[in-house]
Amino acid sequence: MDGIHDLGGKEGYGPIPIGDNEGFHHDWERRMWAMARCGLLPPGTIIDQFRHGLERMVPQDYLSLSYFDKWCVNYHMLNVCAGIFTMDEVLSGHTDQHARPPAPATLKQAIETQRGLATDFSSPVSTSPRFSIGEAVTTKRLMHSGHTRLPAYARDATGTVITYHGAHFLADKGAQGVHSGEHLYTVSFAATQLWGPEANARDTVTLELWESYFV
Amino acid sequence: MSSFESDKAAKIHRQLHSHLPSDPALRVKALESLVVERGLVASETIDAWVEAYSEHIGPMRGAQVIARSWLDPEFKARLLDNAAEAIKEFGFEGNATGHLIAVENTDDTHNMVVCTLCSCYPFSILGMSPSWYKSSEYRARAVREPRKVLAEFGVELNENIAVRVWDSTAEIRYIVIPQRPANSDGLSEADLAALITRNSMIGTDRTLTTGGA
Numbered sequence: 001m002d003g004i005h006d007l008g009g010k011e012g013y014g015p016i017p018i019g020d021n022e023g024f025h026h027d028w029e030r031r032m033w034a035m036a037r038c039g040l041l042p043p044g045t046i047i048d049q050f051r052h053g054l055e056r057m058v059p060q061d062y063l064s065l066s067y068f069d070k071w072c073v074n075y076h077m078l079n080v081c082a083g084i085f086t087m088d089e090v091l092s093g094h095t096d097q098h099a100r101p102p103a104p105a106t107l108k109q110a111i112e113t114q115r116g117l118a119t120d121f122s123s124p125v126s127t128s129p130r131f132s133i134g135e136a137v138t139t140k141r142l143m144h145s146g147h148t149r150l151p152a153y154a155r156d157a158t159g160t161v162i163t164y165h166g167a168h169f170l171a172d173k174g175a176q177g178v179h180s181g182e183h184l185y186t187v188s189f190a191a192t193q194l195w196g197p198e199a200n201a202r203d204t205v206t207l208e209l210w211e212s213y214f215v
Numbered sequence: 216m217s218s219f220e221s222d223k224a225a226k227i228h229r230q231l232h233s234h235l236p237s238d239p240a241l242r243v244k245a246l247e248s249l250v251v252e253r254g255l256v257a258s259e260t261i262d263a264w265v266e267a268y269s270e271h272i273g274p275m276r277g278a279q280v281i282a283r284s285w286l287d288p289e290f291k292a293r294l295l296d297n298a299a300e301a302i303k304e305f306g307f308e309g310n311a312t313g314h315l316i317a318v319e320n321t322d323d324t325h326n327m328v329v330c331t332l333c334s335c336y337p338f339s340i341l342g343m344s345p346s347w348y349k350s351s352e353y354r355a356r357a358v359r360e361p362r363k364v365l366a367e368f369g370v371e372l373n374e375n376i377a378v379r380v381w382d383s384t385a386e387i388r389y390i391v392i393p394q395r396p397a398n399s400d401g402l403s404e405a406d407l408a409a410l411i412t413r414n415s416m417i418g419t420d421r422t423l424t425t426g427g428a
Contacts, residue, residue, distance in 0.1 A: 007354040008331030008382060016352045016367050018419075023343025024269075028243040033343065034264035035247060037310075038256045042219075047386075049219040051333055056225040058232040067334060067349045069239040075246055076235070077227045081219055085249060087227075091234050093245030099254025110263040111271055114339060115306060118299065118313040121386040146221060149384040151331055153358060165314070168385060177219060184385055191378075195359055202377035205358050208385035 001145045002152060004059040009153035009194070029068040036071060037114070042082035048174030052147035053078050123181030125167040130183070130211055135161050137187055137214045147175030150213045154205075159189035162206065170210050183211040273342030274413035276307045277390055280340065281416065282407035284317075285395045295319065298390060302340055309339030311388050318381065319392040320421065325376050326391045327365070327418030329357035330383040337388035341416060348417065358382055368419040391416050396423040 024030045041050065053074045054062070065073065079085040089095045105113065131137055141156035149171045167181035174180075188206045191199035235242055250256050280302055284291035294301040298315040302308055315337055318326040330336065331354045336344040347353055356364050361378045365371075372378065381389045393415040399407060402425070414420035 005332060007351055008329075008357075009359040010355040011359070013352040013355040016356065016364055017347045017350050018368055020346035020350070023345060025346070026240065028240040030265045030269065031247060031261055032243045033268060034261045035243075035250065035256070037264045037268075038250075038260055040250050040255055045219065052221060053219070053224050053228075054333065056221060057228050061228075061232055063351060066239065067346075069242065072239065072243045072246055073228070073231055073235065076231055076242070077224055078219065080227050080231075081224055087230060087234075089249055090231070090245065093241075093248045095249055095252050098252050101251060101254045101257040101260075104257040104259030105263050107263045107266050107271075110260070110267045114267060114272065114309040117310045118308040118339065119386070120313050122314075149332060151382070151384065153331075154382075165385075165387065168314075171385065175219075175221070186387070188379075200362065200374065200378070202375070203361065203380070204377070205380045205382060207382045208387050210385070 001055060001143075001147065003055045004062045005055045006152050008151045024068075029066075032068040032072050032075075035075070037110070037117075040075065041078055042084050044177075045078060045082075046169075046174040046177060046179070048147055048169075048171045049177065050074065050078065051171075052175040053081075055147065121168045122165070123167050123169050123179065125181045125183070127183075129164055129185075131161050131164075131185060131214070133161050133164060137161055137185070137209075139187075139209065139213055140215055143213075144172070146172060148172050148213075150209060151207070153194060154189060154207055154209075157189055157193055159187040159193065161185045162188045165208070168210070170212070172210075172212075185209055185211070268343055272309070272339060274416065275408065276302075276305065276342070277337075277340045277413070277416045278408040278411035279404065280305060280307065280390075281392055281411050282404045284392060285399075285407055286404055291392075294392070307340050311335065311386075312337045312339045314385075314387045315340065315390060316387055317390050317392050318379070320394050320418075322394075323376055324379060325365075325370075325372060325418065325421060326379045326381065326389075327357065327361055328381045328383065328389045328391060329354060331355070331358055332382075332384060335383040335388060337390055340390060341413065345413065365419065365421075368414065370419065370421045372421075391418040393421065393423055396425050399425050
């Protein structure tokens with residue numbers, strides 16, 4: 001979708017806030033990130049659905065809310081959407097349906113659990129990849145209105161395949177709740193191809209792109 | 216299968232926009248009290264994860280891996296061949312590093328990592344990303360004018376050095392192997408790791424030094 005989240009190459013933004021070096025500023029940010037490690041999304045939620053949920057935020061909220069605040073609102077949304085929480089529960093922060101939580105995890109268990117969160121997104125398919133390393137590929141100009149990982153700045157552009165990753169779950173389908181493998185490539189674009197002759201001719205921008213993103 | 220649906224999501228977001236408390240601390244508190252009352256997770260488990268990401272999972276992990284690659288050519292070869300596997304030698308695999316790739320700076324190449332569409336980051340090896348990495352400014356500008364962005368970070372690149380910007384659009388994540396500082400012969404892995412800045416592993420720092428780094 002051509003949403004507000006698709007920031008790559010947008011102009012008008014000022015200096016990078018380079019002094020803002022910390023990962024977290026507030027306790028609530030640490031707690032939001034921690035909760036996101038605890039499996040509190042509706043069962044079966046695919047990461048692309050989480051990302052697409054963020055993209056469907058009210059646009060001015062997307063730009064003005066901080067990273068973890070967006071996550072929090074998205075957690076509320078996804079749980080209401082799945083019928084896990086009611087809107088009343090979310091707005092009050094309380095429920096009548098009390099239950100005893102599972103035994104608490106220790107720090108050691110959390111660190112050990114974290115090691116198991118390295119997810120394999122590859123998904124072999126029976127078809128052969130259309131493109132090989134070194135080959136030129138051209139991206140589509142028009143995409144669909146759902147979730148996609150082809151940013152606007154890299155559409156209708158020609159680059160070179162530098163890596164083939166096998167087939168990975170296609171993000172566009174994942175956002176629809178479907179696990180579907182498709183060939184994935186890393187494609188290198190000359191900066192001049194994306195931004196015009198003023199860019200340094202030596203510079204490149206690379207993206208991971210699925211086969212259906214190409215014409 | 217969850218019942219997520221795009222237009223329904225947007226509708227709920229509009230309702231939340233109108234009715235959620237304006238203070239983000241209160242919004243997060245509401246989420247925490249709700250999940251704890253429902254028995255979905257214990258508060259102490261959330262505490263444990265806060266501590267894990269405050270004290271134990273951070274850029275010192277990436278720095279140790281890079282330092283090892285400078286000292287051990289065979290390890291460096293494994294890291295460049297398959298970083299996701301290589302970091303298992305340290306037990307550093309985890310969040311968002313299932314498909315980790317290491318890219319190496321050289322005299323004529325500089326690598327820089329961004330995620331323009333969200334803020335993807337290799338958490339288990341670098342910890343929580345810095346705020347600037349998640350900023351709209353970095354996401355918008357890193358791909359279009361990387362040399363200006365680097366200059367703001369104090370990295371002045373010769374025109375002859377090629378900049379490679381890696382936009383993490385799928386589940387592949389990147390870590391930059393910065394160049395080993397001059398005059399660092401004889402330093403231990405731990406001493407070398409202490410010279411490696413977090414930003415150098417993202418690619419917004421380039422020249423590491425042994426003195427007062």
